[in-house]
Amino acid sequence: MAGMNDSLFSPVDPDGIRRFLFEGAGVRGVIVRIEHSWQQIRVRDDYPDSVARVLGEVTAATALFAGDIHLAGNVSVQMKAPPLLPLVFAECTAEGDVRGLARWGDDARDSSLRPDELSCAVLAITIERKESGTRYQGMVPLEGETFARSFEAYFAQSEQLPTAIYLASNQTTCAGMLIQQIPTEGGAERERDALTFEHAKILADTLQTDELLTLDATELLHRLYHEDDLRLFDAYPVRFRCSCSRERVAGMLRTLGREEVFTVLSEQGQVAVTCEFCNEPYRFDGIDLEQAFASEMLNAAPQRAQ
Ligand SMILES: [Zn+2]
Structure with a gap:
């Protein structure tokens, strides 16, 4: 079988990412609510509840940031807080493909995993813009009582845009909302935008975790801002999809070399690789591997001819 793995067939979250803005003011927002795709990520390991909650919030945050740049590139968030959380990683591509994973230490199960209680913790956000091919990485120490506060600190330091972030996750859903003041020249406009941002944030602060997890974007915005003039943009669908494939794994085996791979085959009867x-x-059995290494010769031939 060729092509992408089974995740091709995973169900889509059609309303995964939704952008909105306040008419007549430089304030914009993103709402993310991911169910099927989050469940696909969560079941891929035996995550303790505390670890799953963090991974869900980081996944929602990654989709928020992808929405904030209009899905113009790939966004990934990487968090390292050993020994409790050696790694939390989530990615959302320009196509709306999400994936994520976490690794945890023995004591993570009984820990609240509050950012300000994790020692030596670092948060890195990487944005690869598709059109320009530029890659930007910002890094901040983890701080605050919640991961949402840590991400706000990132925006305050790296982007210097006033930003409010709300995150939540449970067994079935991960969700988030971002509100941001867009940069302007200054003067009266900036004052107006700052007031609108404050107004938007005060109302968003009243949001309950349950509401964030259960209301769709239209209901959520009505609940918070029914007296404001808002524009809600079309939804970006989101789905769980990993970029691994049988071809890529075969390519990785070729880089190990024929001798090493066939030694494993003779010892174990097959070569098994699991995408992390x-x-x-x-x-891969013997026939698969003969094919994998034969295609290497086919691929290599034109290069030699050049
Ligand atoms: Zn994979």
């Missing part, structure tokens, strides 16, 4: 992001198992 999606847990997709890839198994």
Whole structure:
């Protein structure tokens, strides 16, 4: 079987990412609510509840930031807080493909995993813009009582845009909202935008976790801002999809070299590789491997001719 793994067939969250803005003011927002795709990520390991909650919030945050740049590139968030959380990683591509994983230490199960209680913790956000091919990475120490506060600190330091972030996750859903004041020249406009941002934030602060997890974007915005003039943009669908494939795994085996791979084959009867992001198992028997290494010769031939 060729092509992408089974995640191709995972169900889509059609309203995963929704952008909105306050008419007549430089304040914009993003709402994210991910169900099917989050469940696909969560079941791929035996996550303790505390770890799953963090991974859900980081996944929602990654989709918020992808929405904030209009899905113009790939956004990934990487968090390192050993020994409790050696790694939390989530990614949302320009196509709305999300994936994520977490690794945890023994004591993570009984920890609240509050950012300000994790020692030596670092948060990195990477944005790869598709059109320009530029890659930007910002890094901040984890701080505050919640991961939402940590991400706000990132925006305050790296982008210097007033930003309010709300995150929540449970077994079935991860969700988030971002409100941001857009940069302007200054003067009266900036004052007006700052007032609108404050107004938007005060109301958003009243949002309950349950509401964030259960209301769709239209209901959520009505609940908060029914007296304001808002524009809600079309939804971006989101789905769980890993970029691994049988071809990529075969390519990785070729870089190990024929001798090493066939030694494993003779010892184990097959060569098994599991993708660490999606847990997709890839198994190669002797015939598969002969084909994989034969295609290497085919691929290599034109290069030699050049
Ligand atoms: Zn994979």
